[in-house]
Amino acid sequence: MTIGIRDSGLGIREATLTRRIRALPATIALGAALALAARPAAAQEGRQIMEEAQKRTQADSQHYEGLLQVVDSKGKISDKRWVYDRLGSHGRSRSVLTFVQPAEVKGVALLIVNFPDRASDQWMWTPAIQRERRIALQDRSTRFFGTDFSFEDLEERDTGQYDYAMFGEESIEGVACWKIESRPRKGKSSQYTSSIVWVRKDNYAFQRIENYIRDTVVRRLKYSKLENVQGIWTARVLEMADLKRNSRTILTFEKLEYNIPMKEENFTLQALRRGQ
């Protein structure tokens, strides 16, 4: 999950994040391959940082209620709320995101099953027609229901799916960060050619991610309102900007909890069909 790229605790992200962190998944993942060859030491360092970041966000489960605000290019804001549950962490997690507001979308859910070595499986459940639909791999680059996140951004990919390169250090909004490039490893699919991730030096939390298609930044994810929740540094607010469309989506985490008991059978298609 790119969104999750950083386990900010966005439920989504969190789980993902963790994973992501490892993988800094889709978003992050790029550039390493090239960088690696030229700068093995830098690559090594970049991977170590990313793995450490992932390790620090590891949790058995995650739960939060999210407020999603899409701000279009004309400044019009639309709000949605969802509940997010994740069981497991990183490349071995399952998560369910269920919309609760507005009324027209209540009950629409997304089931994501992440794998350590490949892209996730995703299904959307539509209660009005009692049907699930599979989100095909080919569709992962499309926008996630009108937000500025893509379906791929919701995945939690393992760090093993990426190569990393250390691009030095940089201060972002007054915070000292490592600047690391990630590129998907050969054979791993991603809409992004590369991502640049800024990891805070003080707590290994993500500060910012920029996703590139070829040489152009297409999406920028900012992490803010960092809090330590049950020992995990988590950004309470994520802001994803689609630089091409000039729109942004703000995701705010509420009632965030880690490591609460969850049942595996609630993370299946059957569970979606019976309304969890």
Next chain:
Amino acid sequence: MMLLRLITWPYVRRHRLRTVLTTVGIVLGVAVFVGMHTANQSVLFAFYKTIDRIAGKAELQITAGEGGFPESVLEQVQAMPEVKVAVPVIEAPVDTNLKGEGNLLILAVDMTGDRSLRDYDLEGGEEAVVDDPLVFLAQPDSLIVTREFADRNGLQTGAKVPMRTMDGEKLFTVRGIMKSGGLTQAFGGNLAVMDIYAAQTVFGRGRTFDRVDLALNEGVPLADGRAAIGRRLGPGYQVDPPSSRGQQIDSVIRVYSFTANVNSAFALFIGMFIIYNSFSIAVAQRRREIGILRALGASRGQIRTLFLVESGLAGLVGSLLGLGFGVLLSRGLALYVSGLIAGVYGLAERTTEIATEPRLMLFGLLMGVTTSVIAGLVPARNAARVDPIQALQKGRYQVLSAGENRIRRVAAIILGGASLLSLVLGGRSMILFYAGFVTSLLALLLLSPTGALWLTRALRPLLRRLRPVEGALAADSLIQAPRRTSATVTALMLSLALVIGMGGIAKAVSDSILDWTTTALNPDLFVTASQSLTERNFRFPSSLGDALERIEGVDEVQRVRSHRVNYQGSPVMIVAVEAKSLGDRARRPPVEGPPEMYELAAQGKGVILSDNFASLRGLHYGDTIELATPTGVHRVPVIGLVVDWSDQQGAILMDRASYIRWWGDDTVNVFRIYVEPGVPPMDVRARIIERFAGTQRLFVLTNREVRSWITALTEQWMGLAYAQIAIAVLVAILGIVNTLTVSIIDRRRELGVLQAVGGLRNQIRRTIWMEALTIGIVGLVLGFAVGSVTLHYVLEISQRAVTGMSLPYKFPWAIAGLLVPLILGSAFVASLWPAESAVRGSLVEALEYE
């Protein structure tokens, strides 16, 4: 050029009416040809354009006939290494109930991935317009409409559009409006996009898709990708470029094109005789001028060229007018053809643009000019042969050549013999068959002057008895001017032969359909998902049949599932029904095969074919056909043939159990309901409607309504035939008018002499009237004779080359009966003006030649 200006132009100006009448045949021939083909092309063009627009960037489309296929196929395709993106599609026209809008083509897609292939170009900036993409997916009533459709109906985002769904009439919500251009122009703007999973419910599709559209990965050649995908999916699936979807409509339109060709050929042929006639008379009338020209040194070649150029010009003018009329005609015809296709095939397309094809226009022009020049060849030759000395002697311009008649008769006998030989020895050879048709027609044409002469001679005593002076004069006038008479009679004969041919086939089709509806469509009630039995976009779950069986008064319910599949590259209708029950209730006599074929079909021992399908593909009882289904290829014995009008392309009747097993589809298009004896069907109908009112899209049609619907559809089909019959009759009438007009002008001297020697005006009038009626009678007799031969060939052509239906030979006595007063009446009316002209003309002027 100078000859044209000095000789031709003044003559044309003096004989404007005749010039117009002369070109009428060419005008009609070219107009029918160009109009019909332009209409067909326009319908096809619109259809292809819609396909193209809807296909977007899709390079290939996967289908499995109209039945669709399970969702799992999509994942299978998406996982193929050659495939870059594959998206599911359901496409179906629905009735919106919006005034004046007719059908709305629903393009149901999965919006999460479909934009990789199609550009929806939503107003207000991508998805922002679909006010909320999540709401669009979450609410099954969501629609995106085109700007054109929205404007026409005053719709804004959030507006409601009524549509008839499987759950009754529902209101759908406009949640997006597409900008004009590209996709939105498909189907004349009557296009709406909805979520495919919602569409599955709306159209009762279960968990199937109609089609998968796909784009290949870069570097994968289309042919390779197509072959690889086809190989993996198996023979039950078709993997084709989007353009091949036109195939079906192509084959439908081919029938019209064929009919148009036959009719325009006839019209031109008739036009040829009219031109021949007019020019022959013109040559005779202008003998003096020709003689003077020859005396002044004009060569034979120059005279021949002059007349050929005249006929060419007449052809050119006629063709140009024909092109103009043809294009005008095509607008109406395009609407008619597209309406017909919508009615019969459930494929609707708004044909708003007329696609004029320059090559077609050029061909029409050349065809008209060539016909005219050919018609002018003999008169031009005769003009060139005019002896200047004889020409300058007054009064000798009727030439009768006994030798010419003999040669013609001998040629006719040889051609007739050849025709009979081809009939006897031809077998299934189409070349010999067409050769037989052409030779028989030529033989009859060559015999027509002799026939006309004999008939006129035979009528002479009768005419004399009716009116001793006028009757004899009328008969003698016709007998003494065989060339003039025979050309008119031939034109009339051809027109009537065409009428008899067309009428005969119309009668045979009507009778056959009536017989089929009487025996095969005998249930008391039909429960359908749409008002049209041919519309197969909506389907019922099989369980509805159980509910219907429980309704009081219902004796038996038959579940019918029909859909088109691909059989060796052509569409054919599969009709799946409980075969045993069908045999018990609506047994059709076998054309081939044992009477117990229905029982055999019920045991899964084979399929029954419609005879048109079998005929077009050379299949017979005992053969084996290969059916490519989603579960693989099944080799199935043919256990019988029946006459069946389910589909123009032919039908394969099979037991429902086999169908469900092979296609994995247990949905139903139509329930055929038999009520218990003594129970009024209307009572059962009322109970069905009451039981499902508001909860289920369902129409209950009575047997009578279905028959009326089929009759109306047949009439619509036949409309074109009737229109062509009307054109043929019109040509026949024009032929008579033309001939009589030129005949009177030609005989002004003779008529003047008659008046000068004391002939009364009324006698002159009656002479001309009787002459016209005699031409009418002779034309009718010969026309019916040639028509009876033509009908045989037309039925054979229809069976062998067009529909495959074996139609019984039935002479259309009713039409023939109508033609008698019509033609005689027309002949009489046509003679009124020439008769008046003859008696009112200046006697001095008329006798001037003397």
